[in-house]
Amino acid sequence: MSANNDEINNLLNQDYKQGFITDIQADTFPVGLNEEVIAKLSKVKNEPEFMLEYRLKAFRHWQTMPSPDWAQLKIEPIDYQEISYYSAPKSKDNGPKSLDEIDPEILEAYKKLGIPLAEQEQLAGIAVDAVFDSVSVATTFKSKLHEVGVIFCPISEAIREHSELIKQYLSSVVPVGDNFFAALNSAVFTDGSFVYIPKGVRCPMELSTYFRINASNTGQFERTLIIADEGSYVSYLEGCSAPQRDENQLHAAVVELVILKDAQIKYSTVQNWYPGDKEGKGGIYNFVTKRADCRGENSKVSWTQVETGSAITWKYPSCVLTGDNSVGEFYSVAVTNNLQQADTGTKMIHIGKNSTSTIISKGISAGRAQNTYRGLVKILKSAENARNHTQCDSLLVGDKCGAHTFPYVEVKQPTAQIEHEATTSKISEDQLFFCQQRGLSAEDAVSMIVNGFCKQVFKELPMEFAVEAQALLGLSLEGSVG
Amino acid sequence: MKTDMSWLNTFRQSDLTHFEQTSFPSQRLEDWRYTNVSAIEKKQFALASQIEKLDDNAKSRLAAFTLNDCYHGIFIDGFFQASLSTLPESITVCSINEAATLHETLLAPVFNQAIESPHGFTHFTNAHFSDGIFVCINENSQLDKPLQIIHFATQEAMSATRHVVILQNNATATLIETFIGVETQTYLTSSVLEIFLRDNADLTLYKVQQDSDKAYHFGGTYVQQADNARFTHHNFALGSVLARSEIISHLETGAQCELNGLYLGANRQHLDNLTRIVHAKPDAVSREYYKGILNNRARGVFQGRIVVDEDAQRTDSQMNNRNLLLSSDAEIDTKPQLEIYADDVKCAHGVTVGQLDEKSIFYLQSRGIDEDHAKHILTFAFANEMVDKITVPSLHDCVFTQLLARFPEGAER
Known part of the structure; x- marks a missing residue:
């Protein structure tokens, strides 16, 4: 083994590839948070009056809340007055009208990230909303989507132009005071994506948002709201990255999904925020609230996440299975290396009859990282014949990391069937030896075993994402084999 | 005092x-x-x-x-x-x-x-x-x-x-x-x-x-x-x-720990079981098996935690919790946890909450036992698995008597 270690280390010792900084002029608020900042934010975004009230209500509530400390995480205290809550690339007037007006530096940045914004260069079939720091800089294929009635636009635009939908659905899944970070997000969110799929429409292409943090000392607070009306379907992808910096940056997003009768949303995330360096310096704090409400009968939501980045991940994409026969799925691969920490999992709240849920969680912990699965399966009395199957597997790479499994199962309905199983293991010498004996190098063997371990989740990802996820997995485990 | x-x-x-x-x-x-x-x-x-x-x-x-x-x-x-x-x-x-x-x-x-x-x-x-x-x-x-x-x-x-x-x-x-x-x-x-x-x-x-x-x-x-x-x-x-x-x-090193448990709740009983097994040193083995049957308005709680410290290499640990709810007012809350800081370990836990196995009921029915009686037999057997582990004869009889009192239909024919 030891002869191979250097080789593997070298191969895996690649740096964070998305760590570059784009040099552009930006309008950035001075650091600090108070009601004036929020009023200014709302004004800059040209928001209607009701949004300012909404934000202030959230802010006032947030001030009364303590920062949560129950997760298996060590978090340096965050000074919320040392963060700038708005940073936008400078533009001539109110946002670019077409690609020609976007700062070429930004276009270049997205190009480097592999997200071309010019439609003809794109893989056919994916529409992208590109969010740069606090604002959406471009949304592609808007007009093509418009033909079938799909609304796909920055949420700040939706607030101005589709305020009825916003009033009806915003915070209807994640209430303003739901938790500390959701409240903060509600007060200061700057942009994000809004999607509305009308009745009976199968969205003709995959929708995607790419989040990029560029400015320093800023937090990114994005908000995503997706509404799938009766009988509709949409597949939505989310990706993200940030420059390599020594200080921690806060990313506190809220994602709300509303799924009506017979509709379906497939939500995939590849999270690759800057994880900090090998000594744990810098990196993004990724504190995200994601929740889907399956309101109608036969509605379905599927969360798939590949979490490789961030210094700290605190994220529990949840499904509220309100409708009868509704389905919730959660597929997750969470990789932590060096000093990364992740406390992630899901909540499945069964309310409707015959609702079913599946949880497949794969945690990989390497270096000195701590990786925690935390999940809740709750079967309310009304959820006759509810079904849940949970499988949580942890893989340990190295003897200084930790893998923890904290499931909560609460059942109030005798006809419910719940199964939960969890295992923790490491890549054994035997497995490695077997592969090497058949001519694979040690690093290929590790990569093959890890990919096999995650396969159940990767097969749920759309194709382009699956390729990216596998590549990321190799990168994230840099220097961890030994 | x-x-x-x-x-x-x-x-x-x-x-x-x-x-x-x-x-x-x-x-x-x-x-x-x-x-x-x-x-x-x-x-x-x-x-x-x-x-x-x-x-x-x-x-x-x-x-x-x-x-x-x-x-x-x-x-x-x-x-x-x-x-x-x-x-x-x-x-x-x-x-x-x-x-x-x-x-x-x-x-x-x-x-x-x-x-x-x-x-x-x-x-x-x-x-x-x-x-x-x-x-x-x-x-x-x-x-x-x-x-x-x-x-x-x-x-x-x-x-x-x-x-x-x-x-x-x-x-x-x-x-x-x-x-x-x-x-x-x-x-x-x-x-x-x-x-x-x-x-x-x-x-x-x-x-x-x-x-x-x-x-x-x-x-x-x-x-x-x-x-x-x-x-x-x-x-x-x-x-x-x-x-x-x-x-x-x-x-400590090479220790063995086996925890078995049975909780039978009825009426308004609330039965909470917390277990924690801390593997502090290498080569220890632990096995945990808890079963619960909750009837009427009873509520069962199982909180099991296995902790494997950094030194505890080659730990072998398994935890299992199985539950039956017999009434629509009963409740079970279960929280089986693994907290692992060592890499060369074999740890697993499993939880089930559910009804009796349909196939077992069918098997008994196919042998002329009606459905209700088949369920009683299986419920009794579910609990009796734990009682059967008692090796002190007088104690076995004593607990078996309690079990019979709870599920009289399960054993008689």
Whole structure:
């Protein structure tokens, strides 16, 4: 083994590839948070009056809340007055009208990230909303989507132009005071994506948002709201990255999904925020609230996440299975290396009859990282014949990391069937030896075993994402084999 | 309560101070999130006092639970009854109040050392215990018959007992804890047992909690297992309206720990089981298997945690929790947890909540047994799997009788 270690280390010792900084002029608020900042934010975004009230209500509530400390995480205290809550690339007037007006530096940045914004260069079939720091800089294929009635636009635009939908659905899944970070997000969110799929429409292409943090000392607070009306379907992808910096940056997003009768949303995330360096310096704090409400009968939501980045991940994409026969799925691969920490999992709240849920969680912990699965399966009395199957597997790479499994199962309905199983293991010498004996190098063997371990989740990802996820997995485990 | 034992008094005082500050645990604490003990405080129980003699009714209840092939240490309302007890002479065994002076050199160095995360109930018990048992088995010795400790509550009051068991190197013993009370009496029994197993010692411990259906019960068992020590625990939670059982064991190199449990809840019973197995050193093995059946408005709680410390390489650990809900008002909350800091480990846990296996029901039906009866048989068998693990014949019969009383349709034809 030891002869191979250097080789593997070298191969895996690649740096964070998305760590570059784009040099552009930006309008950035001075650091600090108070009601004036929020009023200014709302004004800059040209928001209607009701949004300012909404934000202030959230802010006032947030001030009364303590920062949560129950997760298996060590978090340096965050000074919320040392963060700038708005940073936008400078533009001539109110946002670019077409690609020609976007700062070429930004276009270049997205190009480097592999997200071309010019439609003809794109893989056919994916529409992208590109969010740069606090604002959406471009949304592609808007007009093509418009033909079938799909609304796909920055949420700040939706607030101005589709305020009825916003009033009806915003915070209807994640209430303003739901938790500390959701409240903060509600007060200061700057942009994000809004999607509305009308009745009976199968969205003709995959929708995607790419989040990029560029400015320093800023937090990114994005908000995503997706509404799938009766009988509709949409597949939505989310990706993200940030420059390599020594200080921690806060990313506190809220994602709300509303799924009506017979509709379906497939939500995939590849999270690759800057994880900090090998000594744990810098990196993004990724504190995200994601929740889907399956309101109608036969509605379905599927969360798939590949979490490789961030210094700290605190994220529990949840499904509220309100409708009868509704389905919730959660597929997750969470990789932590060096000093990364992740406390992630899901909540499945069964309310409707015959609702079913599946949880497949794969945690990989390497270096000195701590990786925690935390999940809740709750079967309310009304959820006759509810079904849940949970499988949580942890893989340990190295003897200084930790893998923890904290499931909560609460059942109030005798006809419910719940199964939960969890295992923790490491890549054994035997497995490695077997592969090497058949001519694979040690690093290929590790990569093959890890990919096999995650396969159940990767097969749920759309194709382009699956390729990216596998590549990321190799990168994230840099220097961890030994 | 004796006051002359200064070293023990120091513990009492400090725990009393803690208890006065914190009182019983609140649901805000993670380990108590599913169990609300405020009802105990509302009852405002007085501390139990020594009673003169038992009435006939109480006598017959005590006799029914006194096992014939065992030694006996009997506590009534927390007070040791030397005249009713039959203690073995081959080992060191006496009440803990006596041991505090007689065996100070054995007891003082270990007292309170196994309680790693104290809370309101351990503070309460340490502050207010009236007595308890002290057992020490010498190196290479064996206890020839099981020792049964009976806790019998007769008064509407609260009683606390505090016990310490030490098994020196290569010692072997079987202990049985029985908790009973006068039927329909309301009371609080709180018991804390510390166990120290030295190298290669082997202890089998049974706990049968059959308190009255209005009683409140807390029982904490805290174990330190030295190298290669073996600890087997069988935990039966059958009685009381609100019961909390805790088993926490700390395993050194090569130790083995087996925890079995059965909780049968009916009516408005609330049965909470917390277990924690800490693998502190390499090569230890643990197995945990808890089963629950909840009927009527009963609520079951299972909180199991396996901790594998950084040093504990080659740990082999399995935890399993299976539950049956028989009524639409019953509830189960289960929280099986793995906390792992070492890489070369085999750890797994599983939980199921559900109904009886359809195929098994069908099999029985195909052999001419109607559906209801088939369900009764399978429910009985589900619980009986745990009862069958009891190897002390008189105890097996005693628990089996309780099981039959719960599920009469399951066994008869």
